[in-house]
Amino acid sequence: xxxxxxxxxxxxxxxxxxxxxxxxxxxxxxxxxxxxxxxxxxxxxxxxxxxxxxxxxxxxxxxxxxxxxxxxxxxxxxxxxxxxxxxxxxxxxxxxxxxxxxxxxxxxxxxxxxxxxxxxxxxxxxxxxxxxxxxxxxxxxxxxxxxxxxxxxxxxxxxxxxxxxxxxxxxxxxxxxxxxxxxxxxxxxxxxxxxxxxxxxxxxxxxxxxxxxxxxxxxxxxxxxxxxxxxxxxxxxxxxxxxxxxxxxxxxxxxxxxxxxxxxxxxxxxxxxxxxxxxxxxxxxxxxxxxxxxxxxxxxxxxxxxxxxxxxxxxxxxxxxxxxxxxxxxxxxxxxxxxxxxxxxxxxxxxxxxxxxxxxxxxxxxxxxxxxxxxxxxxxxxxxxxxxxxxxxxxxxxxxxxxxxxxxxxxxxxxxxxxxxxxxxxxxxxx
Numbered sequence: 001x002x003x004x005x006x007x008x009x010x011x012x013x014x015x016x017x018x019x020x021x022x023x024x025x026x027x028x029x030x031x032x033x034x035x036x037x038x039x040x041x042x043x044x045x046x047x048x049x050x051x052x053x054x055x056x057x058x059x060x061x062x063x064x065x066x067x068x069x070x071x072x073x074x075x076x077x078x079x080x081x082x083x084x085x086x087x088x089x090x091x092x093x094x095x096x097x098x099x100x101x102x103x104x105x106x107x108x109x110x111x112x113x114x115x116x117x118x119x120x121x122x123x124x125x126x127x128x129x130x131x132x133x134x135x136x137x138x139x140x141x142x143x144x145x146x147x148x149x150x151x152x153x154x155x156x157x158x159x160x161x162x163x164x165x166x167x168x169x170x171x172x173x174x175x176x177x178x179x180x181x182x183x184x185x186x187x188x189x190x191x192x193x194x195x196x197x198x199x200x201x202x203x204x205x206x207x208x209x210x211x212x213x214x215x216x217x218x219x220x221x222x223x224x225x226x227x228x229x230x231x232x233x234x235x236x237x238x239x240x241x242x243x244x245x246x247x248x249x250x251x252x253x254x255x256x257x258x259x260x261x262x263x264x265x266x267x268x269x270x271x272x273x274x275x276x277x278x279x280x281x282x283x284x285x286x287x288x289x290x291x292x293x294x295x296x297x298x299x300x301x302x303x304x305x306x307x308x309x310x311x312x313x314x315x316x317x318x319x320x321x322x323x324x325x326x327x328x329x330x331x332x333x334x335x336x337x338x339x340x341x342x343x344x345x346x347x348x349x350x351x352x353x354x355x356x357x358x359x360x361x362x363x364x365x366x367x368x369x370x371x372x373x374x375x376x377x378x379x380x381x382x383x384x385x386x387x388x389x390x391x392x393x394x395x396x397x398x399x400x401x402x403x404x405x406x407x408x409x410x411x412x413x414x415x416x417x418x419x420x421x422x423x424x425x426x427x428x429x430x431x
Contacts, residue, residue, distance in 0.1 A: 050083045050185075052178050053107040056091045057098040057124070058140060059116050063163075064091045067111060070167045076175055078182045085178055095119035099127050106133045108181045109174060111161070114141030114152070125155040136177045205256070212245035255386035258317060259369070262393050269311040276315060276347055277302040277340045283319035284338060291327045297335040298323075306342045308420045314394050318349065321387035322414050326353035329412075345421050346400070352413040358406040366404060367392040391416060 056067045068089045075086045090107065092098040095116045102110070102124075110128075114121040125137060136158040152160065158180070161173050219238045222228045228235060277300070284298045291298055319338075326336040334354035341348045358366070369389045391414075392402040399419035406412035 050078070050085045050182055052085060052087055052109060052181060053105075054087050054089045054109045054111065054174065055098065055101060055107040056089060056111045057093075057095065057116070057121070058091075058111070058113040059093055060113075061093075063113070063140075064093070067170060070170055071174060074171055074174070076178075078179045080179065080183055081186045083182055083186075085182060087174070087178070095121065095124045098124055102128065102133060102135070103131070106135050108135060109177050110135055110137045111174070112137050112139055112157075114139055122151060122155060125152060125157060129156045136181060138173050138177055205252075209249060209252070212249055216242050216245050252386070255390060258390050259386055259393075262390065262397070269314070271309050271311055273307050274310045274312050274315050276306045276308065276319075276349065278305070279312070279315045280319050280323075280338050280340050280349070283316065283323040284336075286320060287323045287327045287336075290324070291330075291336070294327075294330070294332045294334075296327055296330050296333070298327075299335065299337045301337060301339040302341075306340050306347055308347050308418065310398065310418070314397070318391050318394055318416055319351075321391050322349070322351040322416070325387060325414075326351050326355070326412075329353065330355040334411075342420075345419060347418045347420060349416040349418070350413060352411060354411040357408040357410050357412055358404075359408055363404050363406055367402060388414075 054071060056064055056071075058064050058067070068091055071087050071089050075084065077083070078085050090101065092101055096118050098110070098112070099119070101107075110124075112121045112124055116124075121139060121141070125139075128135065128137065137152075137156065138159040138161055139152045139157045140161050140163065142163040158177055159173050161170065219242050222238060223235065228238060280300055280302070284300055288298060323336065323338060330336065330353045336354075337350075337352045339348075339350040339352075341350070367388050369386060388402070395402040395416050395418060399421075400417035402414065402416045404412055404414050
């Protein structure tokens with residue numbers, strides 16, 4: 001990728017400038033730092049520090065010293081990745097010395113003079129290209145002709161800096177190159193993390209499906225062999241267990257489909273005016289067949305319709321997950337209370353239960369993918385560990401959040417906030 005700037009008009013294309021060093025040392029000492037103090041800007045506390053190596057190759061001692069001095073204390077913030085960047089500078093007098101240092105330890109950025117004794121700057125560029133070394137080169141030259149720029153670009157130069165240049169021009173060129181390097185590094189890091197997540201995803205999926213499939217296989221063998229006796233009730237119970245595990249696997253697959261659509265950004269969203277109270281009523285009706293046999297009372301608290309512009313399917317996913325969890329992890333004879341409220345700019349969904357509850361440590365990890373609270377009270381409860389993760393991601397897609405407050409053996413309250421004024425877009429990726 002190239003980022004040439006037109007500096008040709010200010011330079012003489014035929015004569016190499018001898019007065020091209022970057023100006024008096026007191027000029028650099030007097031320049032203010034570009035990074036505000038952390039006291040003045042608390043948000044900088046969250047920034048990472050990135051150190052980039054810069055190699056300066058120029059046959060003029062004054063130029064090498066001036067460039068190195070200008071970059072020595074140059075620190076800035078790469079806003080795209082919220083990282084603070086500092087530079088470490090090394091120098092080389094000839095192209096041969098630069099090649100030796102590049103082969104030993106490639107810098108992130110090379111400031112390379114075009115006209116060098118021995119091998120030229122273009123020869124160094126050719127060496128870098130032949131070895132496929134990952135670095136960015138900024139050509140420094142007094143021969144600021146279009147021909148030079150084209151040749152350098154073809155051999156992989158990223159940018160062009162014409163002599164004489166000011167400290168501001170130097171720092172601007174280096175900063176652009178450094179930001180490009182940092183963004184590329186973070187992109188590669190995200191790609192590695194994505195591969196790791198995919199591997200973990202497949203591993204967890206295989207683990208979660210292995211147990212119910214094994215159980216179903218065992219039950220089917222009993223049915224095939226007729227080895228469960230002659231009592232029809234036993235066979236009915238076996239079939240019920242098979243159906244329970246099949247329903248669990250179906251729910252996991254549906255949750256996985258929802259999750260992948262959300263995270264890939266490929267889910268097309270259709271926005272209409274949604275009555276969240278009506279959606280909550282539907283979610284309660286859907287969960288009632290599971291609640292009634294256990295005498296769990298379901299209540300909906302809402303004074304009036306609460307409307308917002310949203311994808312109706314996404315609101316249903318949020319409410320179905322919250323209500324079904326409240327029933328699943330409740331005690332027999334308990335209750336579930338669904339409350340829908342609103343403020344001027346926010347819709348608030350609260351689902352409370354009188355179930356087994358959780359500790360603070362368990363609550364802290366509850367919204368992560370594939371997380372289920374496993375203890376003696378939950379060991380017989382089947383679930384994918386994805387429902388609440390999906391709820392939180394959808395809440396974020398509406399500019400809101402999902403939180404939980406819980407006490408062991410007393411119950412839990414899940415609260416989801418959705419911003420009415422949040423501007424919806426066509427896909428989850430856009431949001």
